[in-house]
Amino acid sequence: MxxxxxxxxxxxxxxxxxxxxxxxxxxxxxxxxxxxxxxxxxxxxxxxxxxxxxxxxxxxxxxxxxxxxxxxxxxxxxxxxxxxxxxxxxxxxxxxxQDARAGQGRPVRSAPPRQEVTLAAPWGPQRVRLWWPTGHDGPLPLLILHDGQNVFDEGPTFAGESWDAAGAAQTLAEAGWPCRVAALPVNEDRSRRYVPFPFELNAFASGADEYADWLRDALLPDLRERFGPVPASHVALVGSSFGG
CATH class of the missing domain: 2.60.40.10 (Immunoglobulins)
Structure with missing residues (x-):
């Protein structure tokens, strides 16, 4: 070698x-x-x-x-x-x-979410980070992104780089494909929430069914009430690694 x-x-x-x-x-x-x-x-x-x-x-x-x-x-x-x-x-x-400053004062390279809300969930308060393209306030196709701490700005990300979802979605909107983004940050329970079987990293207690039920029974109704109904064919889930 x-x-x-x-x-x-x-x-x-x-x-x-x-x-x-x-x-x-x-x-x-x-x-x-x-x-x-x-x-x-x-x-x-x-x-x-x-x-x-x-x-x-x-x-x-x-x-x-x-x-x-x-x-x-x-x-x-x-x-x-x-x-x-x-x-x-x-x-x-x-x-x-890395130190206690945790990136404070770093110039922002990606667009932040337009709005953040907190919903009740079985595991505690769940932040939802929302973004939509300029000039589109009504119902839009919905993109739900796991690992929402990595989606927009660099500050809270795991690896120091964001997905720049807002930049990519704005480009799509300008090409005639607007969508709304709902990003869900996750904490140290990532392995429990995303992996649908018990294994060592989730202490042999998968929470994936609980998470999926919450998406269906709490998140989607809340977004429907806020922004209007979206047909199931216009809703997608996206993630990476365990979140994928």
């Missing part, structure tokens, strides 16, 4: 105490250094040719806690994409570290 060298570049004056290490898809996002600790600013890894992976730099503190690289505003940062095409060198530039 080809040897890939990862060379690390840190912001000036930001060398933290602890062990810097590489993690990513190729090692299951492991949270400990193992054999991937940076030595003199480099890590070497033998990866199969053609591997497509995302990687991040993390810091293992002396007390055992771990901090992940972030953006310059202390928020989450997207993974560095890597494609292995034979032996090579990958330059990794870290902009900052």
């Amino acid at each position: 080809p040897e890939v060298r990862f060379r690390l570049h840190l912001p000036p004056g930001s060398l933290p105490a602890g062990t810097l290490f590489l993690t990513g898809d190729f090692r299951g996002w492991a949270a400990e250094p193992g054999p991937f600790a940076f030595v003199q600013g480099e890590v070497r890894a033998n990866l199969p040719d053609g591997t497509l992976t995302g990687v991040k730099v993390r810091l293992h503190h002396p007390d055992g806690t771990v901090t992940e690289e972030g953006d310059a505003w202390g928020g989450r940062a997207p993974a560095h994409p890597v494609v292995v095409r034979g032996p090579g060198l990958v330059e990794l530039t870290v902009a900052g570290w």
Whole structure:
């Protein structure tokens, strides 16, 4: 397998105490250094040719806690994409570290929702983030998006990049295909809510049926009351990974 060298570049004056290490898809996002600790600013890894992976730099503190690289505003940062095409060198530039600022003050690159409402659900209050194209206020085809924290703006996203659903939907509207978007943020119960069978990550208690019933019996009636009726043929559910 080809040897890939990862060379690390840190912001000036930001060398933290602890062990810097590489993690990513190729090692299951492991949270400990193992054999991937940076030595003199480099890590070497033998990866199969053609591997497509995302990687991040993390810091293992002396007390055992771990901090992940972030953006310059202390928020989450997207993974560095890597494609292995034979032996090579990958330059990794870290902009900052995730901290209590959580991305506050970061310039917004995507459009936020137009409205947020909270509905009652069996698992507690459920936020619903709503967006519709300019000039279209009546009934429209409805797109329900799981993982609603990732849908619009970057601030609350898991990976530091949003789907920019509003930008994409506005482009479609301008081409004659307007739709309304209802995005549903999820918390640490993601594995329970989206996976329709019991397994370790949902503590062997799937909540997918409960979630689907809530979509049918609570969300859709609420949206119908707010915006008017939409035929079932004009309603779609979209998600990624477990949400897909």
